Amino acid sequence: xxxxxxxxxxxxxxxxxxxxxxxxxxxxxxxxxxxxxxxxxxxxxxxxxxxxxxxxxxxxxxxxxxxxxxxxxxxxxxxxxxxxxxxxxxxxxxxxxxxxxxxxxxxxxxxxxxxxxxxxxxxxxxxxxxxxxxxxxxxxxxxxxxxxxxxxxxxxxxxxxxxxxxxxxxxxxxxxxxxxxxxxxxxxxxxxxxxxxxxxxxxxxxxxxxxxxxxxxxxxxxxxxxxxxxxxxxxxxxxxxxxxxxxxxxxxxxxxxxxxxxxxxxxxxxxxxxxxxxxxx
Amino acid sequence: xxxxxxxxxxxxxxxxxxxxxxxxxxxxxxxxxxxxxxxxxxxxxxxxxxxxxxxxxxxxxxxxxxxxxxxxxxxxxxxxxxxxxxxxxxxxxxxxxxxxxxxxxxxxxxxxxxxxxxxxxxxxxxxxxxxxxxxxxxxxxxxxxxxxxxxxxxxxxxxxxxxxxxxxxxxxxxxxxxxxxxxxxxxxxxxxxxxxxxxxxxxxxxxxxxxxxxxxxxxxxxxxxxxxxxxxxxxxxxxxxxxxxxxxxxxxxxxxxxxxxxxxxxxxxxxxxxxxxxxxxxxxxxxxxxxxxxxxxxxxxxxxxxxxxxxxxx
Numbered sequence: 001x002x003x004x005x006x007x008x009x010x011x012x013x014x015x016x017x018x019x020x021x022x023x024x025x026x027x028x029x030x031x032x033x034x035x036x037x038x039x040x041x042x043x044x045x046x047x048x049x050x051x052x053x054x055x056x057x058x059x060x061x062x063x064x065x066x067x068x069x070x071x072x073x074x075x076x077x078x079x080x081x082x083x084x085x086x087x088x089x090x091x092x093x094x095x096x097x098x099x100x101x102x103x104x105x106x107x108x109x110x111x112x113x114x115x116x117x118x119x120x121x122x123x124x125x126x127x128x129x130x131x132x133x134x135x136x137x138x139x140x141x142x143x144x145x146x147x148x149x150x151x152x153x154x155x156x157x158x159x160x161x162x163x164x165x166x167x168x169x170x171x172x173x174x175x176x177x178x179x180x181x182x183x184x185x186x187x188x189x190x191x192x193x194x195x196x197x198x199x200x201x202x203x204x205x206x207x208x209x210x211x212x213x214x215x216x217x218x219x220x221x222x223x224x225x226x227x228x229x230x231x232x233x234x235x236x237x238x239x240x241x242x243x244x245x246x247x248x249x250x251x252x253x254x255x256x257x258x259x260x261x262x263x264x265x266x267x268x269x270x271x272x273x274x275x276x277x278x279x280x281x
Numbered sequence: 282x283x284x285x286x287x288x289x290x291x292x293x294x295x296x297x298x299x300x301x302x303x304x305x306x307x308x309x310x311x312x313x314x315x316x317x318x319x320x321x322x323x324x325x326x327x328x329x330x331x332x333x334x335x336x337x338x339x340x341x342x343x344x345x346x347x348x349x350x351x352x353x354x355x356x357x358x359x360x361x362x363x364x365x366x367x368x369x370x371x372x373x374x375x376x377x378x379x380x381x382x383x384x385x386x387x388x389x390x391x392x393x394x395x396x397x398x399x400x401x402x403x404x405x406x407x408x409x410x411x412x413x414x415x416x417x418x419x420x421x422x423x424x425x426x427x428x429x430x431x432x433x434x435x436x437x438x439x440x441x442x443x444x445x446x447x448x449x450x451x452x453x454x455x456x457x458x459x460x461x462x463x464x465x466x467x468x469x470x471x472x473x474x475x476x477x478x479x480x481x482x483x484x485x486x487x488x489x490x491x492x493x494x495x496x497x498x499x500x501x502x503x504x505x506x507x508x509x510x511x512x513x514x515x516x517x518x519x520x521x522x523x524x525x526x527x528x529x530x531x532x533x534x535x536x537x538x539x540x541x542x543x544x545x546x547x548x549x550x551x552x553x554x555x556x557x558x559x560x561x562x563x564x565x566x567x568x569x570x571x572x573x574x575x576x577x578x579x580x581x582x583x584x585x586x587x588x589x590x591x592x593x594x595x
Contacts, residue, residue: 006481010377017374018391024406024449025394027417031409042415090302097299117303120311122562124510126531127551128314130538131321135314137330154310157303186295215399217513218531222539232401232513239405239517246409253402260397268390 032057032250039246057247061255069252071227072234076214079145079230080259083152084209088202090153091160096190098161099168118162125155129222136223143228151219156209163208167201168194207263214259231256315555322549328542339549348525349550352533355440356554359529360508360561363447368501370448371455372493376485379463389460396453404517407446408433411518436526439519443527446514451507455500462496463489498569505565509558530554 031039033053044050061069094117097103098110105113132151133142141147171194179193195202217232224233231252238249322339326332343349378388398406410416411432419429432442466489474484512531515521521528521536528536530550538547 010381013373013377014381014388017370017377018388020449021392021395021453023417024410025398027410028398028402028406039409040415043417043420045417090306093299094303097296101296101299103296103300113300117307120307122506122558123311123315124531124551124554124558126510126512126534127318127555128310130534130544130548130551131314131317132310133539134317134321134544151310154306157306161303217399217401217516218535221535232399235399235401235405236517239408246405249402249405253399253405256399256402257397260399264393264397 028250028253031246032254034247036243036245036247040243057245057251060248061251067248068229068234072229072231073255075145075148075228076231076256079148079152079228080210080213083149083213084156084206086149086153087156087160087209088164088206091157091205092164092195092198092202093190094161095164096168096194098165099171100173114162114165118158120154120158125218129218133222141223143224143226145228147223148220148228148230151223152213152216155216155219156212159212160205160209163205164198164201167198171197204267207267211260211263214256318548318551321544322552324545326543326545326548328539328544332545335545339546340553343546343549343553349533351525352528352530352550353553355525355528356509356511356530357557358440359443359447359511360505362444363451363508363511364501364504366444366448367452367455367504368497370452371500372459372497374452374456375460375463376489378460380481392456393453395450396457398450400450400513401517403446403450404514407442407449407514408518411442433519434523436523439523439527443511443515443518446518447508447511450514451504455504458496458500458503459493462493466492494572495569498565498572502562502565502569505561506558509554509561 027045030045030047030053033047033055034042034044034051035054035056038044038051047053060066064070098114103110103113108116136142136147139147141150175193175197176189179189184192215232216230217236220228220230220233221236224230229237235249235252235256238244238252321332323336324332324334325338374392378385378392381388395403410418413419413429413431413433416432418432422429430438432438471484471488474488479487510531511529512535515527515529515532516535519527521532525533530553534547534550534554537550538544
């Protein structure tokens with residue numbers, strides 16, 4: 001029967017796709033346990049059969065004299081976390097305003113303002129980053145933590161505003177009015193009543209922002225050169241050698257994978273249903 | 282939202298304060314850089330700071346440069362190829378998973394995994410995968426009996442390698458959105474169609490596809506915008522080579538501006554890129570708006586509000 005054939009075709013497709021998705025990931029993981037000889041005599045796929053796994057790369061990462069890994073990891077983490085926090089706090093206030101009040105700046109109404117803000121993400125970052133480079137040179141912001149945090153915040157603020165607006169719009173205004181009757185002043189109403197109700201939205205916006213900042217390469221490449229470098233820069237500098245130490249790169253790559261995996265697992269529920277689909281209507 | 286009238290009348294100062302930070306950031310990190318880049322693009326501007334206004338000289342030079350023409354073509358071709366392949370693969374994967382009863386949770390997470398890798402790491406993975414001497418791709422080809430392929434050193438192959446790496450990483454994004462939309466579809470009309478004797482192909486094309494159009498457009502729009510920014514993977518995978526065979530505008534602008542110190546020419550490149558992105562985005566948004574307006578007859582379901590739980594087999 002046709003449907004039986006269809007069922008086998010479906011299983012075959014799923015199998016092929018799952019192999020295509022997982023094989024490169026496995027390749028990266030296994031590479032991190034290989035010695036340099038095994039990598040360059042490759043391809044070796046199966047540990048203990050093809051090659052003898054070693055923890056060498058994983059151990060060397062943490063030895064300060066042998067790698068710059070820790071400072072870059074710290075940079076990546078701090079820049080991503082701080083910029084996401086700023087973006088979510090500032091974004092939450094703006095999103096609340098756009099959800100609750102009616103604005104009119106010239107011809108611009110609420111929808112136009114929020115589209116204007118998010119339109120920044122349509123512009124390829126290379127357009128602004130060239131100008132930022134020139135400005136950062138003047139401001140002595142090149143290769144500084146605050147320069148990177150500002151740049152990442154500017155990258156994430158539009159998304160935070162855009163996502164959170166729909167979350168705040170979904171919170172019934174009656175709850176706020178009840179809090180007002182109980183004598184809460186406006187700011188406390190926001191902090192005590194509205195923000196807790198929008199907690200899933202705030203968390204999603206934070207994690208999504210973190211994800212984007214964590215993965216950024218272009219800003220870091222243009223605006224840092226030494227002490228403010230992030231993990232992606234570290235990876236690219238390692239791979240620029242003539243015989244790159246792929247095991248080391250792979251190990252860093254696996255560690256860099258952790259935050260996005262956590263983000264995805266936590267967001268999975270919201271993301272697949274509301275945040276992305278609802279936010280980009 | 283019912284009492285918007287009275288509250289909008291005055292517009293207390295703190296209401297405007299709420300919007301101030303994003304608008305200030307927008308001015309400082311979007312509007313100002315945009316205007317500044319425009320000015321730089323009209324000048325001879327060296328990275329050491331010397332500059333002189335020259336008008337459209339940089340643009341004229343770029344438009345006649347064969348290297349830039351290749352780069353421009355690459356950028357557009359990458360966008361078209363990756364978005365197309367990712368949409369078809371993402372849709373197929375979503376549909377196959379939607380129709381299978383077992384393993385939805387585990388398979389879905391496996392499908393999403395590539396998206397979680399840092400793009401630079403994706404570049405590293407595929408550079409070693411495609412390596413002619415120690416990469417598994419060529420080993421696989423040899424094992425099947427096919428000739429090995431100069432993946433990273435010859436034009437059409439290097440181009441394909443970049444597309445494959447991008448497809449590997451970003452098909453999951455298409456899949457994520459389309460699969461979520463699929464699970465939010467009302468099951469009743471689909472079941473009714475099956476009862477009426479529609480084949481699974483008819484159910485898909487006549488009933489599911491029209492309802493998936495808004496989500497499809499969203500996914501395509503977002504991926505198209507992102508695909509024009511393609512940089513990290515190319516930087517690591519081919520470095521834009523051979524020659525400028527796989528260079529994108531972002532990559533060329535980086536090399537021209539920061540490595541060769543010719544900021545004026547680099548700025549002009551990015552402006553041409555921006556024009557392309559704006560044209561494409563506007564067209565896609567117009568299409569999306571038109572489809573949004575003509576939807577009522579098809580009983581299209583608004584995605585965000587629908588509870589997907591009923592569409593998920595336990």
